[in-house]
Amino acid sequence: VSLYEYSSILVNAGYRTVVVEQVERVGEMNKGQGRKSDAVVKREACQAHSAGTLTHEVMLKKSPSPAQPNYLMALWFGDASAHPGSLGERLSFGCCVVDCTTSTFKYGWFEDKPDRQLLRTILITLQPRELLADKKSIPTAVHRLVQSLAVPPTVTQWQHWDPGTGLSSKHGNEDEPLPVQRACGAVLAYLRQAMLYEAVTSFATWERLSTSDASSTGLILDANALEQLEVLRNTDGKLEGSLLEHLDHTVTPFGKRMLRQWVCCPMRRKVDIDRRLDVVDWLLERGELVSELRSKMGKLPDIERRQNRVFALGLQMERKAVLYGEVESSRIAQFMELLAALKEADDCLAKVRDGGDKLPALLNGLVPVGELGHVDGILDELGSRVQGSEVTGYSPSPGCYPAYDEARSKIASIKSDLQEELKKICNEHLKGCKMQEAKFVSVKYRYEIEVPERCAPRNLEEHGLEVSSTRKGFVRLLSQEIREMTDELEKTEEQMKDCLYPFMAQLFKDFHKHTVRLQDMVQRLATLDCLLSLSEASRPGSGPMCRPEILDSADFPVPILDLQDGRHPVQEAVLARSGREFVANTVEMGVHASPTTLLVTGPNMGGKSCPYRIMSI
Incomplete structure (x- = not known):
């Protein structure tokens, strides 16, 4: 964890960090052809961190807005011949943004006005953490505009804008304007450099970035409205005193992200507004249910981001970095925690269904009877493949992965052979030594036989024994057989650990088959969280409050x-x-x-x- 904490400090200060890991074990190094005996183990860059490519939970928690999307943005301006730098120049541009934590891409082509109101609206609404720019494309005036934002992004000068690696070749959208293809190509090239390309694009969703309300059911507030009405931030650029801060009583990270979207794109149709207000009224009448739901939902992790992380781990079929400790088991533990969180989320939705005989129309759609209990089937299907607990650690259940079962059986056999070797040495070479006086200890070596000094023979070499270490009144012994069995045990344990990677990959891929229904459930839970937040904000404060009447x-x-x-x-x-x-x-x-x-x-x-x-x- 310290690695990510220290790395986040550097990233928040504007730096980029690269993590170099050991990628081979000592035994693997010794088997390498043409390697010198004194060569060091092989190390490679395995991770790269920048402001817009954070995916680890620890680093996201240390970011300025932990619950909000962590966008990486690329802009390419189409009119390359007119860049005198004046604010009045009308320039069209292509835009691509990606949230690596949820693998969500958004792209679009825009014709801006001379005051660059459209660009300001996009920047204020999305609030990217990192912006990829090219000196040949971005006007000086836009540079000044970016730096004048209340929360300016980290600007990274980027040279790779090849449209061949961008949206058109990847997704068949050849009709997109060249600036859009260049912007998407820049983002994808940057993800390759950050070693996130496969993890982010394999399960990505691509959406068109819309700033027009002509065909939508909501209003899109422009930059002037967002700033003058202090919707997202106050005049000092802080969250305190903004409309979002006043309305935000959400208790889940994914609910916070959705509420921000609601505030930036409020409803405009009477029927939609009335449906939402009906739910707020219904919740205001059920304070006990609201308190219970908020308490249960507040304990949930960021399910949306954790799901995406599990999908990414499903791509890793073999070990890359050599990870010491129980890292592999901890990944399975995170998966089991995710399943438990999904079960708890489903219970929250079911509790709404049980909260009254007649639910408002909008709330009734959030808790369809046919979807409740779907997580139970996933728990039965996938959870049964894993055994263990948080205390003992997690591993594949017997019969679920033959290679792991074989390694586990071999380890048990070697440990049994070690105990037999201990009995043999005690009976044949240690005269007068009782079995309870001889035992295995791990001091200098993993398996050493510790016995009283009086029991050790004087001519150890003739008995095939050697002294490995001593303590007062005792001596620790080793034999060649114990050395060989210990080496074989450690080799088998490493093989068993490596077996976990294909097992986890298959487990997580099977979990991904349920992604559509699970993501839909998370979105419904986020909507419920936002509605609960609005009901909390609607409680009488310093004076009476009423429900507005919307006229047709x-x-x-x-x-x-x-x-x-x-x-x-x-x-x-x-x-x-x-x-x-x-x-x-x-x-x-x-x-x-x-x-x-x-x-x-x-x-x-x-x-x-x-x-x-x-x-x-």
């Missing part, structure tokens, strides 16, 4: 906004912490013969922006 535009000739004693929830909470009260505002537009346009005037710092913020939120 087809029934009214003019727009209507009727806000009685409206209060800004975030500003009210900030004032309440300092002992001050928020002054409510009433706004009537298009109702009771009131105009649909209002002109607000007043002195500077007179509170003119407050009604705007209330109406917009």
